[in-house]
Amino acid sequence: MSGQTSARRPRRRGRAGWFVYPPLALLAAVFLFPFYWMVKTSLVDLGSIFEPTPSLVPKHPSFANYVTALTMFPFGRFFLNSLIIAALTVLGTLLTASMCAFSFSRLRWRWRNRVFSVVLTGMMLPFFVVMIPQFIMWRNLHLTNGFTPLIAPAWFGGGVFNIFLLRQFFLGIPRDLDEAAVMDGAGYTRVFFQIILPLSKPALIVVGLLTFLASWNDYLAPLIFITTEDKYTLMLGLNMFLGSYAAQWNYLMAATCAIVVPSLIIFLVAQKYLMEGIAMTGIKG
């Protein structure tokens, strides 16, 4: 699919006058300002926050808020929890979504299209429709307040949407490759791991990134399934912090800033893939 997008890139760009810059620069500044204000607030003491005239730059910047904020609660633990959940979610999604996409795109079996169209019904299904039964199920299995409810769905196909994206990508890989391999006696497992997966790296990276961010940023599912502090994700930790330190914005912004940094790093490293992924998800509309 990404091949398709880059192929039709005789892009049009009108002649830009200088007049495009002022509104763009202004809006970009407005969009970035909240981040600046977060960082600025995180570097000042509580007294400066309640000044009637806030200064644009911190007068006596210090990292003391970070030390206080991050040691007040076990943020290291929260970070690790979020990381474990996101990593296992990504792993499960990449493995099982690509397996299923492989089956729906490259293997011929009798009920394939019928099964695929049934499975597709899960694509638009909102989480709130299924969360109550899922909660009851995990509770009966005594698996609530653990990571299983958050990770398990990823190991069962990892979301129909990801299967859909990967399937589109796999369909673009020339058929002769795997047919030749099968004729030579290679099993389908080998075709999958040694031919299809290595050729699909760009699509896998996009799916992996979007899955990671979705898991990392998720708030509703952890809120439902996790109850004790030692299992909290970063987002649950942040909300707990908000409950205990309301109005102490210097600490709150320090904690928020620390939570934002990993996402920023991912953005800087993988911007290109993220944009591609988002354009991909939009184009088929």
Next chain:
Amino acid sequence: MEQHGAIRRKEETAGWLFATPVILGWVIFVAGPVLVTLALSLTDYTVGGTPRLVGLGNYRGFFQSADPSFFASVRATALYGVLSVPACIAVSFFLALLLNTRIRARGLFRAALFLPVIIPLAASSVIWMWLFQPDFGVVNFVIRALGLHGPQWLASERTVVPTMVLMNVWLTGNSIVIFLAALQGVPRHLYEALEVDGGNALHKLVYITLPMVSPTIFFMVITGFINALQAFVQPAIMTSDAYHFGGPGNSSLLYVLFIYREAFRFSKLGGASAAAVLLFVVIAVLTWTFFKMSRSLVYYEGGERT
């Protein structure tokens, strides 16, 4: 020939095996739970209790307004969607048009506009609480500096939902990227033809750009409403605490937060399931209606209407 048949049989088995995860996943996490939600919506059921059949009692309860917070939640969600979807589409389309011109540092501008999307919504909600804090927030400071009196933003029943919508406008990076891709897909020769005929920039926008990206706008309207109806994190972080949800009053009790509160705070699993079914029906009907409408309203290149 016999060897070929053996391969076909092997392929048949492999097909089923490779698709097993999603088939199981569909049963366990999709179809099963949907049926259970439907069944539970007809019962009175608390966590750890046994379900008691009440027929349509839960649904009737909502509409006989046994619980005023239900209607408050419907009203808040409708307002949120009706304000948020057009605002986000208009702003992101405008920004995409600006970005689609021949400018320097295009990637940099795009990155700046996209950045907010990448940040966890829970974290950006906390940032916005601080920016829009009525007494010490920087937004009201600027408004005061201009000699005006800033509103109470999240702290007032009248402005809480519009404030969240304002935040959504800040989160339109996805739409910008999608619009940008659509704008770049508009064939250049159309503009050139119009130029030859003496058309100006406005003509280009109205007669070429808008019709050509109308499928994208249409897609954004659908997904925009579907997402808006499911908004949860903003009110859960910004206007809820351990005892109150979607304040002040119930003015920002968005629908999914209402479902969450009923199910997991009030332990009314039956009622919450009924509420979930209602929203699901609304989303399904919306999707269906929009697709019906698309046939007459949207221009698809090549005349193929899908």
